[in-house]
Amino acid sequence: MNSLADNTIMLKVKAGDLDKMGLLFERYNRPLYGFLFHMTYQRETSEDLVQQVFYKMLKYRETFTATGEFVHWMYSIARNTLKDQGKSLKQRVKHENTDDHAERLSGGLTPEEHLEKKQAKLGLYKAMEKLSDSHREVLTLSKFQELKYQEIAQILDISEIAVKTRAHRAMLELKSIYEKTER
Amino acid sequence: MKCEQYEELFAGWLNNELKPAEKEMLEQHLTGCAACKAELASMQQLWVLMDEVEVPEPSANMQADFRTMLNDYKAAEAGKKSSSIGILEQLGWLWQWKQRWPLAYTLAIVLISFGCGYLFFNLAGGSKQDKQMVELTSQVHELKQTMMLALLENPSASERMRGVSYTGEIKHADKEVIDALLSTLNNDPNVNVRLSTLDALTRLAGHPEVRQGLVQSITQQDSPLMQSAIADVMLKLQEKSSVKSFRELLKQKDLDHGVRDKIKETITQLI
Numbered sequence: 074m075n076s077l078a079d080n081t082i083m084l085k086v087k088a089g090d091l092d093k094m095g096l097l098f099e100r101y102n103r104p105l106y107g108f109l110f111h112m113t114y115q116r117e118t119s120e121d122l123v124q125q126v127f128y129k130m131l132k133y134r135e136t137f138t139a140t141g142e143f144v145h146w147m148y149s150i151a152r153n154t155l156k157d158q159g160k161s162l163k164q165r166v167k168h169e170n171t172d173d174h175a176e177r178l179s180g181g182l183t184p185e186e187h188l189e190k191k192q193a194k195l196g197l198y199k200a201m202e203k204l205s206d207s208h209r210e211v212l213t214l215s216k217f218q219e220l221k222y223q224e225i226a227q228i229l230d231i232s233e234i235a236v237k238t239r240a241h242r243a244m245l246e247l248k249s250i251y252e253k254t255e256r
Numbered sequence: 257m258k259c260e261q262y263e264e265l266f267a268g269w270l271n272n273e274l275k276p277a278e279k280e281m282l283e284q285h286l287t288g289c290a291a292c293k294a295e296l297a298s299m300q301q302l303w304v305l306m307d308e309v310e311v312p313e314p315s316a317n318m319q320a321d322f323r324t325m326l327n328d329y330k331a332a333e334a335g336k337k338s339s340s341i342g343i344l345e346q347l348g349w350l351w352q353w354k355q356r357w358p359l360a361y362t363l364a365i366v367l368i369s370f371g372c373g374y375l376f377f378n379l380a381g382g383s384k385q386d387k388q389m390v391e392l393t394s395q396v397h398e399l400k401q402t403m404m405l406a407l408l409e410n411p412s413a414s415e416r417m418r419g420v421s422y423t424g425e426i427k428h429a430d431k432e433v434i435d436a437l438l439s440t441l442n443n444d445p446n447v448n449v450r451l452s453t454l455d456a457l458t459r460l461a462g463h464p465e466v467r468q469g470l471v472q473s474i475t476q477q478d479s480p481l482m483q484s485a486i487a488d489v490m491l492k493l494q495e496k497s498s499v500k501s502f503r504e505l506l507k508q509k510d511l512d513h514g515v516r517d518k519i520k521e522t523i524t525q526l527i
């Protein structure tokens with residue numbers, strides 16, 4: 074676990090050693106990018122958002138208190154950044170073709186993969202895209218970012234029970250969209 | 257317990273988030289309930305399929321952009337601390353632009369004139385030096401302004417941010433600079449650029465047109481972060497003429513709750 078070190082590093086940044094932010098970037102740029110990608114499905118936007126999140130962590134470093142984990146603070150800032158961009162993001166997504174996107178995402182499939190599996194994966198991508206933001210968020214944090222419910226509760230600022238319920242509803246919604254999409 | 261209640265445990269079971277007692281209870285139910293078993297199996301299939309979701313690689317720019325952003329941020333903070341900037345630092349600042357070739361010519365001229373001036377001083381010595389330095393400083397200053405204005409038009413958000421941060425180094429902001437900043441404040445698609453612009457404009461609040469522009473901008477901002485930041489600025493500047501605009505903003509139905517409270521608070525403190 075490098076969580077203790079994360080907080081120590083961030084406290085150094087807070088104290089004015091801004092270069093230390095580079096270490097945190099090394100550790101977390103990929104997970105953060107992954108989270109933002111799942112929330113936007115736009116590669117360039119996600120890269121831009123990663124910069125914005127790190128910029129905000131520098132700008133608002135005074136607000137870091139080390140009472141919680143650095144990563145949780147980072148994801149909270151990422152969520153706020155997404156919220157701030159919400160309007161313009163949605164407008165842009167409207168113009169993007171879902172099929173194109175799913176096609177692009179599944180481009181990594183090898184020829185050996187069965188057609189059936191390819192279809193299933195494509196269906197999953199499409200279903201995930203249609204998932205409501207809050208459901209996609211909880212699934213992304215638990216499944217892809219591999220965070221525990223208790224950690225997600227801190228990031229989303231809700232109770233652990235609420236995370237449990239939301240995760241359950243998210244899976245139900247995903248499954249229902251997936252079944253409709255695939256057939 | 258009904259099947260529905262067991263179903264609520266499915267996601268937790270897949271995620272390995274159930275308490276041992278819950279897990280045991282569910283698994284026991286599954287041995288006797290084919291419907292739940294089938295339902296969980298199909299959910300698990302989807303869950304496993306999710307492992308194969310791929311995220312495309314970010315481009316190599318991401319790393320480079322971060323370094324640029326960090327360096328710019330550090331430079332901007334350092335700039336805030338030392339208000340007087342020496343001529344060599346100014347030239348150092350220009351030197352960063354060497355890769356931007358359309359400006360390279362102008363830069364070369366400045367450097368050559370600096371070199372010539374230096375030789376001249378050494379040969380002639382004495383009092384002309386100050387005057388020469390003043391002229392050179394004003395040339396550098398003009399160049400900075402041109403570059404800053406050009407940067408504000410750049411499609412990359414981090415470049416625009418850089419442009420905004422350089423306004424801190426411009427000693428006498430003229431109308432052109434102020435107009436460009438106000439336009440960025442109201443129209444830039446990136447909220448961080450708008451926030452930095454707000455900071456830059458706050459520093460220029462001595463100009464009446466800046467204050468006026470800030471007040472007019474209140475109703476044009478739709479991001480909660482901006483609305484809240486602008487309220488802070490108005491309070492700091494004790495700009496009473498902003499109250500009318502804030503009241504206008506309060507009429508918007510979709511205004512963020514936190515922001516609404518903050519603005520009400522700001523209004524009471526201003527009047």
Ligand SMILES: [Zn+2]
Pocket residue numbers: 258259262285289291292293
């Ligand atoms: Zn059952």
